[in-house]
Amino acid sequence: MQNRKVLEVRDLSAGYGDVEVLKAITLEVREREIVAIFGSNGSGKSTFLKTLIGLVKPWGGIIRFEDRHIESLSVQDRVRMGMSLAAEGRRLFLGMSVEENLIMGGWLCREELKENLEKVYSYFPQLREKRRELAGDLSGGQQQMLSIGRALMSSPKFLMIDELSLGLAPAVVDTLAETLLKIREEQEIVMLIVEQEVSLALEISDRAYVFDLGEIVDEGTSEDLMKRDSIRKTYLSI
Ligand SMILES: Nc1ncnc2c1ncn2[C@@H]1O[C@H](COP(=O)(O)OP(=O)(O)OP(=O)(O)O)[C@@H](O)[C@H]1O
Numbered sequence: 001m002q003n004r005k006v007l008e009v010r011d012l013s014a015g016y017g018d019v020e021v022l023k024a025i026t027l028e029v030r031e032r033e034i035v036a037i038f039g040s041n042g043s044g045k046s047t048f049l050k051t052l053i054g055l056v057k058p059w060g061g062i063i064r065f066e067d068r069h070i071e072s073l074s075v076q077d078r079v080r081m082g083m084s085l086a087a088e089g090r091r092l093f094l095g096m097s098v099e100e101n102l103i104m105g106g107w108l109c110r111e112e113l114k115e116n117l118e119k120v121y122s123y124f125p126q127l128r129e130k131r132r133e134l135a136g137d138l139s140g141g142q143q144q145m146l147s148i149g150r151a152l153m154s155s156p157k158f159l160m161i162d163e164l165s166l167g168l169a170p171a172v173v174d175t176l177a178e179t180l181l182k183i184r185e186e187q188e189i190v191m192l193i194v195e196q197e198v199s200l201a202l203e204i205s206d207r208a209y210v211f212d213l214g215e216i217v218d219e220g221t222s223e224d225l226m227k228r229d230s231i232r233k234t235y236l237s238i
């Protein structure tokens with residue numbers, strides 16, 4: 001039997017002004033899954049995550065999270081329900097300390113602040129060491145840890161990460177990927193990860209969707225996609 005659906009998206013469309021960016025996206029994420037999205041630049045990956053969290057209004061279609069329609073809920077309500085986004089470009093408060101950034105991420109979940117801080121520091125020990133330093137003084141890898149750590153501060157069930165590896169050294173990416181797998185195991189958090197590095201995307205995920213010009217052009221288990229000639233030629237240069 002398949003695991004329960006955590007997120008179900010059907011025929012979702014959205015855009016900016018009168019330009020349609022997402023065209024009839026249909027996708028689901030089930031309990032215990034890590035799902036990856038990859039595809040060319042400008043294909044709508046970030047717009048899709050922003051539409052899920054409520055920063056971009058859908059034009060049509062359905063977003064169901066934990067069996068509830070959430071299309072018209074505010075970002076705060078979606079975060080309260082358990083969605084969280086580590087956004088593209090990290091969007092940290094660079095003039096604030098590491099710990100202040102984490103606290104900002106936990107403001108909707110204040111009862112669990114201490115516990116969540118401790119959890120984040122246990123997954124990312126470098127953040128504990130640097131907790132009094134300014135976010136702007138961290139390395140790129142540490143900033144990415146902070147962005148993910150901040151997203152974890154609201155006790156999410158569903159974590160979205162936009163551009164996991166962008167600009168990071170391979171060793172840092174390996175550590176991050178291992179940590180995410182550990183978090184999935186221990187917290188039972190479901191993840192939707194946008195990742196331009198296709199080999200990494202397929203390595204860390206159970207299933208993946210390929211975006212092109214606002215549409216899903218391919219999907220499958222990551223194991224199958226890795227073997228598929230079209231994927232290998234277009235995205236893995238093999
Ligand atoms: N705030 C905005 N206003 C107007 N157009 C936008 C806005 N944000 C994105 N777009 C346009 O929407 C399309 C999809 O952009 P989006 O950032 O979602 O793609 P992406 O797949 O995340 O790309 P990348 O791989 O470069 O991150 C692009 O044509 C982009 O120029």
Ligand SMILES: [Mg+2]
Nearest residue numbers: 045046047088
């Ligand atoms: Mg993007």
